[in-house]
Amino acid sequence: MNLEEYAAKRGVLQPAGVPTPRGMICRTPEEAADAVRNIGPAVVKAQVPAGKRGKSGGIKMADKAEDAARAAREIIGMTIGGSRVEQVLVEERCPIERELYAAVLTDVTSRSPLMLFSTEGGMDIEEVAEKNPAAIRRHAVDVNKGFSAADAAALLKGLDLGSASDAIAGILVKLYEVFSSRDAELVEINPLAVLKDGRVVALDCKFTLDDASVVRQPDLAKVGSPPEMTKLEKRGADVGLKFIQLDGNVGVLANGAGLTMTTMDVIEHFGGKPANFLEIGGEAYTKSEIALDLVLSNPGVKSLVVNFCGAFARTDVMADGVVKAWEKLKPTVPVFFSIHGTGEKEAVKLVKERLGIEPYDLMEDAVKAAVEAAK
């Protein structure tokens, strides 16, 4: 889960003692105007959990109250990176001397936290990594030892940061503390600015909370931005089902992430288009009844593939849920089954007896038939 800039600054950086500019969160042009009267010349920034806000026109300067009102009027309601802007951050404009980059993230390759620092801040770090990889310094952190002031000094050594050097090192140490104590997947400050008056402040912040740690960070989960979802996706999420709505017309109900992706792939291979991803693997296999309801609620669905391959998930339990939902909903779309693995005999018998449908022996054949029927 991502946090918007303001939520990350207020919820994560400020409590940790990382300096940020003065700012106010505003939901209307009037509030934005008041904010500028209060703090002086400002930057008005769209609050969305996505990057490239500047390029999308989501960041504007405001010297006077009326500028701020105009900027807020233009920005609120925009859609950036798929998210609608509901509020803007009106923040004190800081005279910048130098823009730096600092981040900590989970590195899959080294299976450890990775601290990143660059003097080329303010830019897209992916671009810096591509054009001038030497400009990014890295330090893989041993979680047993943490990240000390000495580690920070070593990371910054020879970078000519002048009198700001100590303040930057202090911020890096705090950044790691935040990363490890707040269950972050990523904390990024870009830019980390050295101001003309010598202060070092975080001008922007990105924070991604580890999805598996939401229960351990209830305060951050509350201010975090859940991913944009369609109504059906939301309905799925509410009952613990991962449902992704797509623009095809062949509905998919399968167990396990790998098998579900594969069913979608085989649909495309035979010239069809999948209408959804829906996984009922793991403990979710008992939810096939509600899952089927979701798949069939998608208005684009013209035919349906039910593909079960039971390992942990029992196909008889899943088939029972499907049959019950089918009898209740009485859908008119044609359905094509392929059922194998744990509980297969009982599952096949159930589908034959209650729905009068013969499951296909090969998944490919079930998919081909469903693609044909959706045309």
Next chain:
Amino acid sequence: MIYRRGQKVLVQGITGKQGTFWTEKMMECGTEVIGGVNPKRAGEKHLGLPVFKSAVEATKDRPCDTSVIFIPPLMAKDAIVDAIDAGIETIVVLTEHIPGHDVLQIFARLKNSNSRIVGPNTAGIVTPGEGFVGIMPGHNPSIFLPGDVGVISRSGSLGTLICLNLTRAKLGQSAFIGIGGDPIIGTTTKDALVALDKDDRTKSVVLVGEIGGAMEEEAAEYAKTMKKPVVSFIAGRSSPPGKKMGHAGAIVSGGKGGYGAKRAALEKAGVRVADTPEDVARMLVPA
């Protein structure tokens, strides 16, 4: 990471519903389970097996090769660290959704230890005719057949389908290694490929990958050096970018982890990549 008859297995979380169900299945299949762990029920018997307060306690005066973790996400770290402290060689972690920072601590602890982790978020390992460890239908003869094809899979459900197709084509399996659907796992695709390459009973390998990460590309580098034929299927070709497809590790982000790069790397290494799971078996049968 290849199960062999006679290896001794400890079940951490044996008294839970799934722990109980799958321990029975493992034993039916010939897996030698020496006991289980549940600190609250230490000293009791469960399924006729002794229950210990910890893995360290369980292995104090009896040999143990493998531990399997049936422990919920927030408690999994302590159980795995216990197994590492006990010096158990292979730790099969079935748990999905372990907090990311717990995973980092587990892997920091694993360094300089004698243990290897398979998973997290794996369905387990199977050696047809010998036994299995995890939540795979190792006891189902219509899915698993003894033979000489080694199978590696990130996904349990898709791995099951692949083995079923092989069995129908009378292509038995020497070992199934489920490596897990998480982004950070203890045994990578390449690790499993190296193990199967060195395994005398394995004559060919089926590598079942997924979009996300770069494990298939890394494995392809190794496949170049192999004499045994390798056939692959990669799931997620039609998945939209930027979305986690059920598995935390199955995501294409910032243009990385996509299907095209994986397929190209494997094909360049001489690996045949199948378009459908059923083609996998067809590709292994000599024309």
